[in-house]
Amino acid sequence: DGGITQSPKYLFRKEGQNVTLSCEQNLNHDAMYWYRQDPGQGLRLIYYSQIVNDFQKGDIAEGYSVSREKKESFPLTVTSAQKNPTAFYLCASSQGAEGTEAFFGQGTRLTVV
Amino acid sequence: AQSVTQLDSQVPVFEEAPVELRCNYSSSVSVYLFWYVQYPNQGLQLLLKYLSGSTLVESINGFEAEFNKSQTSFHLRKPSVHISDTAEYFCAVTLVNAGNMLTFGGGTRLMVKP
Numbered sequence: 001d002g003g004i005t006q007s008p009k010y011l012f013r014k015e016g017q018n019v020t021l022s023c024e025q026n027l028n029h030d031a032m033y034w035y036r037q038d039p040g041q042g043l044r045l046i047y048y049s050q051i052v053n054d055f056q057k058g059d060i061a062e063g064y065s066v067s068r069e070k071k072e073s074f075p076l077t078v079t080s081a082q083k084n085p086t087a088f089y090l091c092a093s094s095q096g097a098e099g100t101e102a103f104f105g106q107g108t109r110l111t112v113v
Numbered sequence: 114a115q116s117v118t119q120l121d122s123q124v125p126v127f128e129e130a131p132v133e134l135r136c137n138y139s140s141s142v143s144v145y146l147f148w149y150v151q152y153p154n155q156g157l158q159l160l161l162k163y164l165s166g167s168t169l170v171e172s173i174n175g176f177e178a179e180f181n182k183s184q185t186s187f188h189l190r191k192p193s194v195h196i197s198d199t200a201e202y203f204c205a206v207t208l209v210n211a212g213n214m215l216t217f218g219g220g221t222r223l224m225v226k227p
Contacts (some may be wrong), residue, residue, distance in 0.1 A: 048214055060212070098210070105156050
């Protein structure tokens with residue numbers, strides 16, 4: 001089945017540790033996105049990539065990093081510089097053409113203790 | 114910069130009653146408009162979208178939304194809700210000729226009661 005797979009579903013980390021969230025898609029989409037979801041704030045764009053080996057900062061990129069070495073994969077690293085990392089993280093992909101639907105993964109809930 | 118405002122954070126409603134979830138946007142350029150639905154602990158699914166043409170768009174499960182350019186609104190409506198419609202609903206925009214990055218509203222939690 002085609003889709004987007006995020007792993008793990010739940011993740012616990014100690015404060016000060018870097019952690020990497022996985023996102024893989026087999027939809028052959030060019031564009032991929034990372035969003036952060038907090039209660040009452042909707043989704044905010046962290047990073048996006050419209051093509052392999054290229055990515056751009058979104059609205060809240062500070063404390064995060066990404067890579068796009070393969071078309072299928074867009075991992076997100078939450079670094080120790082991110083002041084408030086506990087949140088629900090959603091990965092999405094789209095064909096890239098304007099107005100096309102974005103397909104979302106099931107999300108990773110990160111809790112930093 | 115563009116922004117999206119969903120005026121109600123929660124909307125409680127009885128089963129089989131009508132519902133309207135409100136969405137207003139602000140942008141200096143033309144936008145495409147979307148409604149996504151999120152069930153608990155899941156990702157988002159597209160409900161419907163407006164790109165051009167008829168200002169009234171419909172989904173397969175009975176929801177509809179109307180684009181009103183003068184009021185910069187894209188309210189979502191359903192004439193009769195079911196328990197299974199309980200979810201969080203997000204209104205979102207992308208800018209025409211500026212990529213496919215979504216800007217979301219804060220979300221509206223629809224709670225359908227028996």
